[in-house]
Amino acid sequence: MENTVRNKQVILRDYVKGYPKESDLMIITASDRVELKVKPGSMVVLVKNLYFSCDPYMGILMKEPNPSTFTLLDAFVPGKPISGFGVSEVIDSDDPAFAKGDFVWGMVDWEKYSTINPIGSFKIDININVPLSYYTGMLGMTGLTAYAGFFEICSPKKGETLVGQFAKLMGCYVVGSAGCKQKVDLLVNKFGFDGAFNYKEEPDLDASLRRCLPQGIDIYFENVGGKILDSVLMNMKSYGRIAVCGMISQYHLETKEGIQNLPLVIYKKIRMQGFVALDFIDKFPNFLEFVLPYIKERKLIYVEDIVEGIENGPAALVGLVHGQNVGKQVLKIARE
Numbered sequence: 001m002e003n004t005v006r007n008k009q010v011i012l013r014d015y016v017k018g019y020p021k022e023s024d025l026m027i028i029t030a031s032d033r034v035e036l037k038v039k040p041g042s043m044v045v046l047v048k049n050l051y052f053s054c055d056p057y058m059g060i061l062m063k064e065p066n067p068s069t070f071t072l073l074d075a076f077v078p079g080k081p082i083s084g085f086g087v088s089e090v091i092d093s094d095d096p097a098f099a100k101g102d103f104v105w106g107m108v109d110w111e112k113y114s115t116i117n118p119i120g121s122f123k124i125d126i127n128i129n130v131p132l133s134y135y136t137g138m139l140g141m142t143g144l145t146a147y148a149g150f151f152e153i154c155s156p157k158k159g160e161t162l163v164g165q166f167a168k169l170m171g172c173y174v175v176g177s178a179g180c181k182q183k184v185d186l187l188v189n190k191f192g193f194d195g196a197f198n199y200k201e202e203p204d205l206d207a208s209l210r211r212c213l214p215q216g217i218d219i220y221f222e223n224v225g226g227k228i229l230d231s232v233l234m235n236m237k238s239y240g241r242i243a244v245c246g247m248i249s250q251y252h253l254e255t256k257e258g259i260q261n262l263p264l265v266i267y268k269k270i271r272m273q274g275f276v277a278l279d280f281i282d283k284f285p286n287f288l289e290f291v292l293p294y295i296k297e298r299k300l301i302y303v304e305d306i307v308e309g310i311e312n313g314p315a316a317l318v319g320l321v322h323g324q325n326v327g328k329q330v331l332k333i334a335r336e
Contacts, residue, residue: 004033009081010110010313015064019252020321024062025082025314034113038094045098045118047088049108050336052313053136054320054329056223056248058084081109087124087135088114089336098123105135110313112333122284130295132336137328138295138302139288141277147287148280149221149243153273160218161237165300167219168192175212177228179323186326191301205231219243225250226257233261233270242272252321303327 007030016024038046057073062082065075076082090102095118098104106121108114124135137143150156150166158171167174168191175195176187187196195212202208209217209231216237222229225247236242250256265272294300305325307316310333320329 002036004035005113006030007032007034008112008310010310011080012062012076012078012082014078015075016059016062018254020059020062020318022314022318025317027311027313030111034115036091036113038092038115040094042094043118044093044115045090045095045104045121046092046113046115047104047108048091048113048334049086049088049111050103050332050334051087051133051136052108052110052331052333053085053140053142054317054325054331055084055142056246056251056320058082058317059251059321081111083107083109085136085141086110087132088116093118103132105140110310110331112310128292133304133306133330133332134302136330137304138300139291142328143291144280144284144287145245145277146221147290148277148283149245149275150219152280152283153243153275154219154221154241156219161213161215164221165191169294169299172219173213177224182326186303190303199228206234209235216240222246224248230259230261233259233264236264236268236270238268238270240268240270242270244272244274245276304330306330306332308332 009028009030011026011028013024013026036046038044061073061076063075085105086108087103087105088108090098090100090104092100098118103124103126104121105124106116108116124132130139146164146166150164156167156170156172161173164174174193176193177197177199178184178187179198179200181198184196184198187193197208197212199205205227213235217232217235218237218240220232220236220242222242222244223246226249264270291300303326305327313331316329316331319325
């Protein structure tokens with residue numbers, strides 16, 4: 001085995017304006033070779049990256065930092081690799097908590113090999129018989145986001161009207177929306193939602209929600225924003241709850257859409273709370289304890305859209321921004 005390797009990386013060319021394009025990213029082979037050993041006393045971990053998670057928030061980080069916009073993560077730097085959540089194999093370690101051959105998930109640069117600070121990385125229990133790629137989504141930050149928003153913020157009750165597979169497991173009536181017929185069919189026929197509609201084909205979103213949810217909405221899991229949020233507010237019940245983890249429709253607009261119905265938060269006494277999964281990282285053990293039995297019993301359905309090869313990273317990420325994926329978008333860059 002070689003002592004050093006060449007490292008292939010996905011680099012941001014320059015700050016992005018509007019929607020990102022594949023040409024905003026480039027694949028390079030770094031001039032410096034990567035040592036396959038870490039220095040004693042460094043307390044770092046060297047990993048070979050296997051899977052990267054493609055997530056909508058990454059498009060925000062491609063923009064020039066704006067002092068008025070607060071993010072928990074630093075913006076990407078032109079000329080440097082972009083980063084995100086990934087699954088990796090430990091090649092060498094100077095941290096006693098991680099050993100060669102361990103599998104971990106956490107934040108890594110989009111490159112074949114990374115040297116990481118183990119704080120914030122989680123060891124994967126290989127005795128849990130699920131694909132490693134699940135830790136980019138269902139068993140990683142995506143799953144924790146759903147769990148925390150649903151249980152920690154929205155406090156669901158059986159029989160309430162809301163969105164998501166967790167909601168179905170808790171006995172709730174569930175309606176979803178998607179941007180194409182294939183995804184609408186997936187929500188109803190595979191995920192078991194009680195109803196779904198294509199928001200791109202509905203001329204009146206308010207009427208669509210009244211048709212699908214005539215009794216009103218108890219809980220709304222918000223990650224779209226804009227016109228859909230405005231219509232949802234019109235259809236919320238009194239004392240409804242809205243968990244806000246994203247506003248995907250607004251990320252790449254030069255002029256953000258205004259929300260006309262926000263006063264209804266007061267009149268209907270709606271609780272609306274923004275959050276990110278990292279706010280609830282201490283709940284991760286509880287999340288695994290809850291979700292793993294349902295996965296083993298096949299009561300939770302998970303769909304992945306896996307693209308292979310780091311050279312296809314720009315296409316996978318930009319395709320996600322434009323809604324071309326069906327299921328969790330994952331980039332596979334190495335064999336397990």
